Amino acid sequence: MTENKFYKPVGGLVRAELFHSSQVDSVEQLRWGGGVEVGLVDDASSYTEQFSADNRQVSVLHTLTLCSDRNLAREWFDGEFLRQVAADGVVALVELATGEELTVGWCKRMDFEQALRLRSLEFDSGESLNDSPRVKLTLCCRDVTSALK
Numbered sequence: 001m002t003e004n005k006f007y008k009p010v011g012g013l014v015r016a017e018l019f020h021s022s023q024v025d026s027v028e029q030l031r032w033g034g035g036v037e038v039g040l041v042d043d044a045s046s047y048t049e050q051f052s053a054d055n056r057q058v059s060v061l062h063t064l065t066l067c068s069d070r071n072l073a074r075e076w077f078d079g080e081f082l083r084q085v086a087a088d089g090v091v092a093l094v095e096l097a098t099g100e101e102l103t104v105g106w107c108k109r110m111d112f113e114q115a116l117r118l119r120s121l122e123f124d125s126g127e128s129l130n131d132s133p134r135v136k137l138t139l140c141c142r143d144v145t146s147a148l149k
Contacts, residue, residue: 012097013045016066018139021115022088027106030093036081039072041134047094047104049146059142062104064092064116066137073135076121089115090139094147102147105139114143 019035044067051060068076075081084090091105091112105116116139124134 013040013047014095014097017093018090020084020088021091021112024091027103030091030103032093036075038068038075041067041069059144060146062141064104064139068135070133070135076135076137086118089117091115104147105141107143107145109144114141116141
């Protein structure tokens with residue numbers, strides 16, 4: 001079998017792991033395997049950054065959308081997990097399909113003050129017999145720097 005040397009991954013997330021910001025003292029503590037990781041479904045999760053200026057002050061809105069199978073995402077529905085994500089926030093290690101790894105919900109200037117917080121948690125049963133039930137967790141934060149390096 002020949003290898004396709006012209007293949008280039010485009011878009012999407014391969015994996016994401018969430019760390020409660022109240023349980024982390026420094027960004028150096030964030031290591032794969034130490035947080036809450038849920039298996040993601042293909043072609044559904046994303047990370048976006050939106051830069052804007054208000055009164056000449058530039059800020060960045062970070063939005064992390066994680067989609068998983070309903071049975072894999074049971075941890076997301078835990079009451080304590082949701083309370084912490086809404087109140088204290090989380091920091092996410094994210095691996096893009098391009099191979100890049102990002103830290104979202106932390107920036108050098110604001111540390112963990114502007115962690116990702118719960119925007120929504122949705123369950124979708126699907127519309128047809130071919131659709132699997134899915135869960136979509138959307139987290140947002142606003143700070144002053146891009147997570148892209």
